[in-house]
Amino acid sequence: MMEEQKTLTEAIRYFSNEQNCIDTIAAMRWPDGKPACPHCNSLKHYWLAAQRRWKCAGCRKQFSVKVGTALEDSALSLDKWLIALWMLVNCKNGISSYEVAKTVGVTQKTAWFMLQRLRLVLQDDSTSKLQGTVEVDETFIGGKARNMHGSKRRKAMDRKNKSKTIVLGFLERGGMVRTEIVGDRMRPTLQGKIKKHVESGSQVFTDELHSYWGLNEEYAHQVINHAYEYVQGHVHTNSLENFWCLVKRALGGTYVSVAPFHLFRYIDEQAFRYNHRGTKKFPISNVERFQLALSRIAGKRLTYAQVTGQVAGSC
DSSP: OGGGOOSHHHHHHHHTSHHHHHHHHHHHHOTTSOOOOTTTOOOOEEEETTTTEEEETTTOOEEOTTTTBTTTTOOSOHHHHHHHHHHHHHOTTOOOHHHHHHHHTOOHHHHHHHHHHHHHHHOOOOOOOBOSEEEEEEEEESOOGGGSOHHHHHHHHSTTOTTSEEEEEEEETTSOEEEEEESOOOHHHHHHHHHHHBOTTOEEEEOSOGGGTTGGGTSEEEEOOTTTOSOBTTBOOHHHHHHHHHHHHIIIIIIOOOOGGGHHHHHHHHHHHHHTOOOSSSOOOHHHHHHHHHTTOBTOOOOHHHHTTSSSOOO
């Protein structure tokens, strides 16, 4: 059973059997044990043992566990995909495409495309709003000023610098973290995003940025002034600052260089691991985190033309 696989070594050994891969994906896609045809949704079909796929009795089309998922139209074997997903969701600081390429035996370019498709699976599609006590903070992601030439350093350190990407984060204490890339830190932009993601009447903690002024009309808004202190009783944004540290550690240490066009994918990846990291009281095992990610693969399709920006629908 899949529940017995606790380590990467055990997962590699288990998924070396193709039928185990098929059974694992099928169990995640169709928990009731009744595969549905992705072409016509018919439940009437029969198994083609030689080809390891089903044939629908309704539309007469054949389909495998890949059809209608993030793995569709891939010539790679299922064991490579599942091992790559295991590594992606269980490595705290992320996993580089070079490491995946060496582990599963593909080229670096192929591994990069695999990881981008799997990051789409990890995106949170929830539309429910955060509530209770919510920390809100923004961060700048881009090149470090100390690594730049002196002529560019002052501009890079300017908060209005357009060369860095602004990411706004929301963290519900005891709950989930969400992020969204924004174009600026003006009041209409930030407060509009807060109203989009945070339930009215919630307690909101922010720093002293003037763009947050006026939130007390709809929220119980409290401010921590970082020029003097970082904690005042229960008022702080340290939990969200911790998440930003994890993001930047992965971007600077594992991925080294990430184009702004793809940045949201890497932040979504880190948010998934953070939201499902577990606690001492409610621990989450590696296999549970893997199964949760695998259960989301249906309906998540990303082509190479999309991921490289050649056609619309890449973001």
